[in-house]
Amino acid sequence: MSGLQIISFIIIISSVLLQTHSADGDVYSAVLPHTVTALTDSCVLIPCTFNISTFEKKLQNKTLSGIYGIWLKKRHDFNNDKSSVVFNSSQNIIQGFRHIEMIGNLTERNCSTVFYNIMMNHSDPYYFRLEMKPNVFAATFTTQHGSIDSSKTVRINVIDSPQPPELIFSPDVSNPVMEGTAVNLICSAEAPCPKRPPTLSWTNIPKSANIITQLQEKPDKTHSVFSSMTFNASYMDHRMNISCTATYPRNISNNTTVNSTVMLQVLCKNLQKFCMSFLNNLCWY
Template structure:
């Protein structure tokens, strides 16, 4: 039974029910409640519970329920664990609302996560609270995010909606999307004004540093968000900015500044100084590269489509180069290697070119003897040979038993008798070569002289129309 002060308002048997109440649960299981479905302003009072059984009655006078009515639903509250919120931090977010009636708890909804599990807890003062709870790891995208939570209480004929509670998160996060920009293109003219700007998204707002890479590493050149300077060759190189706040820091991508008036002439180097035939050498065309992200184009006449690569030097600078390994021959002597470079950002297509002429030493070759002059009983012989350095010429004449050295020099003048035979040897520091021999023979009674070669390496040129080849005379 329920009594309002001393007036009976509800009996579980149903014989008395002035407030349109109902029994919820099972009395025999000692788990039941009485529910007042339509509370009105006049129902505010103190209510007592009385047990009546077979003529015995007991009233719980000290344990009464005081009914107070609220015209609107309770507003939920949102609590975020932790005060100084930072990205990558794990926090628990709770939306809770007062729950006056356990059998008919309020429904909570929010925009943090759908289908979050609802809990009902008894608090210290003995009342109850319904709540939604989620644990999340904060991101930079959570900064400024508004968590919205509302409750609706079941009443007869529907629900009573609570006002919506909104909690906006304030999350500190490290710099993001840090970018460096330049007022001009990467290739600038000497003397022009260059402005570098750094942008970044962070909370709290970041401070900025500008760095330039040189042979000693990265040096700070400015502590401002914008850095301006007059372009000179000394200012060439890689620039980047760094944004820093109390959470962390982030660097931008690099901006490479080339001065268009600076010297970009390539150089050609050969791995060996004293070039000789049959020698294997590596030939390199290279050019200084202030900005490795903006490599100059290199072309040469030594090989098409040579592989271009950029290397970091020991002093921290960069060089772009093309290379080819070749085995030298006499044909390379006097060969001109030309190499040109052009910066890809140079819209005018200006190119700088370098040439190197190869000087290759080689052994004598194409050594031969010819008749340059003749008169009476003397003849002047000429020895020709191609070699580098120019070869020394030695003359040999056939004696009774063997050939003996008779003279040196390119020309040899001698008196001769029938059957005399000569050859020459050309020699330099790389080798020597022997010519074919020439045989001098007298034919006929007119005293005309005939000169002929023993054909081993070639045929000598005859110096007079009255001379005939020995073999042709014998055949005829």
């Protein structure tokens, strides 16, 4: 859809990785997701934080003229292979992407970055590098100095279609629930670009339903949209297929929709109501 801002689709499929190093008396580390999966024609937010043992002291260094973030693709060797640089905030370099934005404040140890207009050829490992100029600090947050280990950095995997939203229910509506039981259905979809999260919509909403939808930050600093629907089960809801649909706007191509469905099964409380509703094939007893 033209004119729309880009939305991200990202799934953290590995645990958050802590990378630690030591050089020139400094101990430094970065916390990054190990792997993210991104939707083509959208964007990817990579949550990123770092720590340097003497960071506060370095910020107070009178010779410090600036602090800059750099992202490298495939290779971590910054000095010998400048072709691997996809982003360098000190030189306003963006290479191989239409736009890259470092939204984190580096002085607050936040290196979170958004990569826009993701294409299939962007599937690769990426390395974060920090420079404090002139000659105050410079390091790429790799596993070991002088070696590359793609299993220890963030890797972007690009796909063409998003995963369906996840449905969580209480009680377990895969089994019959008693009429009058309070049922809670939660639909969630990944939303790593918080300004433009995917929209969630429900079909076959029970009459007593109350729906609350909100964006939430998860412990790994990525985001998801959660839509919670609460209602009291009625015999009129028996065999109703309730669906949750997630709609992902894309930059150029059409919106992408995916959905998940659950069938509600309701038990009647009394025989009289069962006999009446049985004729209409509405309720179990």
